[in-house]
Amino acid sequence: MTCREFADFMLDYLSDELSAESRAAFEYHLSLCTNCRHYLASYRETVKLGKRAFEDDDANVPSEVPEELVKAILAARPRR
Numbered sequence: 001m002t003c004r005e006f007a008d009f010m011l012d013y014l015s016d017e018l019s020a021e022s023r024a025a026f027e028y029h030l031s032l033c034t035n036c037r038h039y040l041a042s043y044r045e046t047v048k049l050g051k052r053a054f055e056d057d058d059a060n061v062p063s064e065v066p067e068e069l070v071k072a073i074l075a076a077r078p079r080r
């Protein structure tokens with residue numbers, strides 16, 4: 001698995017939709033690649049912040065989160 005494929009698989013991984021095989025490949029790459037570990041960790045953190053912002057419209061998102069990323073997550077949230 002390449003880093004590029006890793007990024008493609010990440011959403012499915014986080015929503016638990018990977019097959020056992022893909023998941024094993026994903027986790028194997030994760031164990032080898034520091035970059036992707038950091039990437040996954042910061043992605044998770046951002047999703048958490050995005051969810052908080054979704055639950056509370058007045059929530060303050062720390063300024064170190066890239067605004068572009070926050071916007072993308074807010075744009076992807078389910079519509080009511």
Ligand SMILES: [Zn+2]
Pocket residue numbers: 002003006029033035036
């Ligand atoms: Zn990687």
